[in-house]
Every structure is written in C-alpha cells, then in structure tokens.
Amino acid sequence: MSIPKHPPSAQHHHAIFPATTDDVRVSLDQVFRWLEPLALPAEDAGTIELVLAEVLNNIVEHAYRHRADGKIDLTIFHKAGGLDFRVRDEGCAMPDGQLPQGKRMSLDLDLNSLPEGGFGWFLIRDLAQNVTYCREDAKNCLSFRIPVGSAALPSDQPAES
Amino acid sequence: MKLEIEDRDGARLVAVKEDRIDAAVAIRFKDSMAEAAMDAPSRVILDLSQVAFLDSSGLGAVVATMKLLGSERKLELAGLTPTVEKVFRLTRMDSIFTIYPTPDDALESPRYIS
Numbered sequence: 001m002s003i004p005k006h007p008p009s010a011q012h013h014h015a016i017f018p019a020t021t022d023d024v025r026v027s028l029d030q031v032f033r034w035l036e037p038l039a040l041p042a043e044d045a046g047t048i049e050l051v052l053a054e055v056l057n058n059i060v061e062h063a064y065r066h067r068a069d070g071k072i073d074l075t076i077f078h079k080a081g082g083l084d085f086r087v088r089d090e091g092c093a094m095p096d097g098q099l100p101q102g103k104r105m106s107l108d109l110d111l112n113s114l115p116e117g118g119f120g121w122f123l124i125r126d127l128a129q130n131v132t133y134c135r136e137d138a139k140n141c142l143s144f145r146i147p148v149g150s151a152a153l154p155s156d157q158p159a160e161s
Numbered sequence: 162m163k164l165e166i167e168d169r170d171g172a173r174l175v176a177v178k179e180d181r182i183d184a185a186v187a188i189r190f191k192d193s194m195a196e197a198a199m200d201a202p203s204r205v206i207l208d209l210s211q212v213a214f215l216d217s218s219g220l221g222a223v224v225a226t227m228k229l230l231g232s233e234r235k236l237e238l239a240g241l242t243p244t245v246e247k248v249f250r251l252t253r254m255d256s257i258f259t260i261y262p263t264p265d266d267a268l269e270s271p272r273y274i275s
Contacts, residue, residue, distance in 0.1 A: 021185035046244040053216045057184035107253055111232060116224045119252050120217035126251055 012077045019063075019070035019089065024056040027074065038078070044148045048083065051128045051146060054120040055087055063091025063140055082147040085128075089140050099133045099142075102126075162186060162193040170268050172204035173197070177212050182219030190219070194226040203234045206267045210240025215248055227258070239264045 013034040017023045028049060035045070056072060064070035073088040094100075102121030107114065125131055128144040135141070163178035175197050182190050198205060207223070209215070215223075227236040239261040241249065249255040261267040 021183070025181070025183070025185055042243065046247060049214060050216060050244060050248065053183060053214075057216065057218065061184065104253065107257055111257075112228055114224050114228065114257065116221035116228075117217070119220055119248075123217060123248070123251060 012075060014073075014075045016071055016073045019060045019067075019072050019091070021057060021060055024053065024060060024072075027056065027072075028052060031074075031076065034076075038148070040148055044146075047127050048146055048148075051124055051144070052085070054124050055085075055142060055144075058120060059087070059089045059091060059140075063089050065092065067091065082129075082145050084145050085143060087142045090138060091140060093135050093140065094133060097135060099131065162189040164193050164197055166197050168202065171202055172206050172268060173201040174206050174208060174264050174268075176208035176210070176264070180211060180213045182209075182212055182215045182222065184216060184218040187218035187222045191222045191225050194222070195229055198226065198230055198234075201230065201234060204237065204271075205230060205234060206237045206239055206261075206264055208239050208264045209245055210242065210263070212245055213242050215245045217248070220248055220252065220254060223258075224254070235259070237261065237267055239267050 013031060015027055015030060017027050031052065032045070032049070035048070040048075056074070059070075059072055070089060070091055075086045077084040077086075100118075100121040102123075102125040104122055104126075105115055105118060124144070128146050131142070131144040133140070133142050165174075165176040165178055167174045167176075175194070177190075179186065194207075207226075212219075223236075223238075230236050237259045238249075240263055241260060246255075249258070249260070259267075259272050261270075261272075
C-alpha cells in the first residue's frame with residue numbers, strides 16, 4: 001500500500017505577512033489549516049505552534065525593533081517524517097551574526113531574581129532540529145526542522161482550493 | 162484581557178478567560194494581573210484552564226506577576242492544558258510554581274514547597 005502524501009500543490013506552504021504579533025497569530029492559523037490533512041498528533045501540533053510562535057515573534061520584537069513596516073517570509077515543506085521551515089526577514093542581523101545559545105537557565109535563584117525572558121531560544125533549540133541561521137543580501141534566514149509522527153493521510157483527500 | 166476574580170477560602174482565584182497568553186497580549190496580561198493582585202490575600206491561584214497556548218512571553222508575564230506579589234504572597238497555578246504544561250515543564254518552571262490540576266484541588270488540598 002503506498003503512503004498517501006499531500007497532493008503536490010499542497011506539499012509546501014508559503015506566506016508573506018506583516019511583522020506584527022497579531023499577524024503572527026493569523027499566520028499560525030493559516031499554517032494549521034494547511035496542516036489539517038496531516039491529522040497530526042496533538043503533541044506534534046503543540047510543538048510546531050510553540051516553535052513557530054517563538055521564531056516569528058522574535059522577528060517582530062527584535063529583528064524589526066526599529067521598524068513598523070517589516071515583513072516575514074515563511075515557507076514550510078512537508079517532507080517524509082517532518083516539516084522543514086524557512087523563515088526570512090529584512091530586519092537587523094542577529095547579535096554577533098549568530099543564534100543565541102538558548103541554554104537552559106539555572107533557576108537556583110531567589111524568587112526576585114528569576115528571569116522573565118530568554119526562554120524562547122531555549123524552547124526553539126529544545127524542540128526543533130538543525131536550527132541554522134545565515135545572513136545574505138541584508139536578509140536574515142532561519143531554517144529548522146520539526147519531526148512529526150507518521151500519521152497516514154486519508155487516501156481520498158480532497159484537493160486544496 | 163478577560164480575568165474572572167473570586168475570593169474564596171482565604172485565596173484569590175484569578176481565572177484567565179482568554180485562550181492565548183502570547184506575545185500579542187503579554188503586556189496586557191501583566192497589567193491586568195497587577196490590578197488583580199492589588200490587596201490580594203496571601204494565596205493567589207491562577208486558573209489557566211481556558212488557556213490553550215502560552216509562549217515564552219506568557220511565561221515571562223506569569224513570572225513577573227509572581228515577583229509583583231512579593232515574597233509574602235504565593236502565586237500558584239491550576240488547570241494547565243497540554244501545551245502550557247509543556248512550556249512550564251521544559252523550562253523547569255514547574256519546579257518554581259505549585260501546580261494543581263484544578264482550582265478546587267488548590268483550595269481543598271493546598272501543598273507547600275519547602
């Protein structure tokens with residue numbers, strides 16, 4: 001029995017949208033509508049939503065901190081066993097041209113000194129694989145992969161409109 | 162940011178009536194919690210059972226609320242849904258907060274972290 005796939009027209013998702021936290025929410029909704037035929041286990045869907053929200057909101061809050069009119073370019077490829085993400089923006093470069101380490105923070109502190117930030121990169125690095133950053137032509141390019149459970153697609157999947 | 166507040170059995174129950182605490186609303190959440198925390202008793206129980214999604218901004222806002230309450234008052238959590246629970250667990254912040262399955266559990270069987 002052959003394993004059903006996304007029909008060719010739907011094997012990737014591409015969207016360009018304004019870099020605002022509200023538009024990020026809309027974009028996440030679009031991504032999950034595209035993912036619906038995969039019938040992902042809830043755990044995988046949660047992982048994807050978390051990593052994407054962190055990556056996209058980072059661009060809004062950091063890369064475009066000096067601009068209100070930035071755009072985010074998101075492409076997602078559905079490959080065997082996982083989803084490959086490519087996110088591009090034209091905002092500021094990463095400090096030192098590198099991704100934050102995202103180390104798990106020690107919480108062995110008194111309550112008043114607990115960190116309120118810095119958890120995002122830890123979550124991205126913990127949940128995604130092959131997280132890679134490059135800067136080319138004044139654009140940031142971030143790519144990463146999220147493995148997903150092998151849920152078989154229904155064989156009579158209607159084509160995406 | 163819709164919060165429902167009820168004082169019961171010496172604790173203040175704050176139920177978040179939104180389904181996301183993320184970057185889009187983190188600041189509003191912090192501000193609303195600051196108001197809810199005013200004159201709160203020594204136990205504040207944050208009911209997150211309607212919250213399906215919380216990201217690092219949301220986590221930061223919850224930590225900020227805990228700090229705002231000060232060392233004489235405790236912020237406890239109840240009703241963590243799967244993705245929210247995952248964020249607290251992966252970051253080990255589940256060792257910082259006392260977490261209950263439901264607000265009633267929090268009121269009926271309080272636990273104290275040493």
